[in-house]
Amino acid sequence: MLNSKKYEYYYWFIFFLAIYCMFIQNDAIGYWDQDESAYAGFAHTFIETGNWVVPDFLWSEVHRKSPMHFWNIALSYQLFGTSEFATRIPSALAIIGTLLLIKFMGKNLFGKAVADKAMLIASTSILLIALAKISVTDGTLLFFETLTVFSLFNFIKSKKRWYLLFFVLGIAGGTLTKGPPVLIVTYGILGVLFLFKTYRLQTILLFLVSLLGLIPLYLWGKIAWDLDNGVFIKWMLDWYILKRKEGVFGQTGPPGYFLMIFLGGLFAFSSYFILGLKEQLTAFIKKAKRNETSIFLVAWLCGGWFVYEIITSKLPAYAIGAFPAISILIAHQIENFNVENHSVKWQNFAKGMQLFFVIVIALAFGVAAFLILDGLATAVALVSGIITLGIGIYSFRAHNKSFIARCFLMILPSVFAWTFIVPSLEGERSTTKFVAQYVKNEYSTQQTVVFTRNFNLPSLPIYLASSDFKYTQVDNWELWRNCYDKNEILILDEGGYTYFRESNPELTEVEMKVHQINGWVPDRGKTISYFIVSSK
Secondary structure, three states, X not given: OOOOHXXXXXXXXXXXXXXXXXXXXXXXXOOOOOHHHHHHHHHHHHHHHOOOOOOOOOOOHHHOOOOHHHHXXXXXXXXXXXXXXXXXXXXXXXXXXXXXXXXXXXXXXXXXXXXXXXXXXXXXOHHHHHHHHOOOHHHHHHHHHHHHHHHXXXXXXXXXXXXXXXXXXXXXXXXXXXXXXXXXXXXXXXXXXXXXXXXHHHHHHHHHHHHHHHHHHHHHHHXXXXXXXXXXXXXXHHHHHHOHHHOOOOOEOOOOHHHHHHHHHOHHHHHHHHHHHHXXXXXXXXXXXXXXXXXXXXXXXXXXXXXXXXXXXXXOOOOHHHHHHHHHHHHXXXXXXXXXXXXXXXXXXXXXXXXXXXXXXXXXXXXXXXXXXXXXXXXXXXXXXXXXXXXXXXXXXOOOOXXXXXXXXXXXXXXXXXXXXXXXXXXXXXXXXXHHHHHHHHOOOOOOEEEOXXXXXXXXXXXXXXXXXXXXXXXXHHHHHHHHHOOOEEEEOHHHHHHHHHHOOOOOOOOEEEEEEEEEEOOOOEEEEEEEEEEO
């Protein structure tokens, strides 16, 4: 068996390879707009102002949330200084913590062999590694959601009351990180369990205990309310609850959206995912086949995934709370695979879907190699695509004999992408970082930086703030000349620069200091040009 002692070192090697992916190049890859840059700005403002209650930063209003993740980043800054690497430490630790929860809290519920495999499946996923490397709230939220759910199930199974403490801590941490999602998965699970008489009294008790976990959120909310007479809290309720059900920024999708995300994110195990999902749903529906594993897994999938397929608003991380359940479902299917449980038609369909997603991932490397990358990164992308396709075909042919090969197949794209490919794009992607570096190298922190319009890229002010520059936004073009005359540093786009030159024809190149930086904005998919202008 693959879970025997002689295979254990493979497990830990793959796990530490995943940790390598989570940290490699984190100091070299610039902030990602929008969310990550805004969160870094909130943390910086906490330290700078001493107000750790209401998050605030330039061009970041729509990214404000309850503050747990921002507190974690701020604490990381105080320990390691303000940097991209320090910004990402909390997310990486949260994902590592989530994986360890799967291994150590999952074994009591589903068995050691299943828990170990589930940890490896989750750790090699493209999705979880990305959440570890990009410091958004979802990594921290996933840790608290996983702690909450495992504590809930372990309490039901063992009746040990100390699990209730972890349950409350999970609710408290999850709501302080992102509000409702941890409650949606928790109450979704309790709602499903309530259908069964065996669990009814325990679900009522857990619901009542969960209310204790809301006390920290209430205390923070009360302090925030008192600070601004409820302006921020009312905005949060409107933005994250009332408007989210319809979708914002065009972030919508049809039912099945998250199914495709999970199949692609777990491409090497997608056949087991399909067969395992079919098997567990069938066992849950049919009383004769129903067991505690099927009840727990289906309840988790209902609260963490299925509910999000119904609502219009869609983002890949919305249903991430179900990811541990999916990893366990896949691991359970691998460990207990019985060919008699699935028709030949279903098996062929599942294997065909897996091969399809393997080919999609391999082709993605090929497309990147020829259309986006150059130099060494092109060669790495081509090699990555070939290896992915080769191991994918092998695992397709050796359906039930290639768990370790599948783990390597899953993690290799992340190894290549985060070690070589993504860093190779920094020359164009991190335009705002280069603007801030130029300002830092050429000017004094005594000079104020003037943004001549809302560039809506929070990475630009956080880079400047990290270098102790003061900045302001002056989008009244009639005042730009006054700023220039005061020896302030103007940051203009191409249209703004053209206007400034045309409206001030008396200024000559001898008098002016002008530097142009061109780049690309990934979240908008377009190029951008910055003009840094000042008097000599």
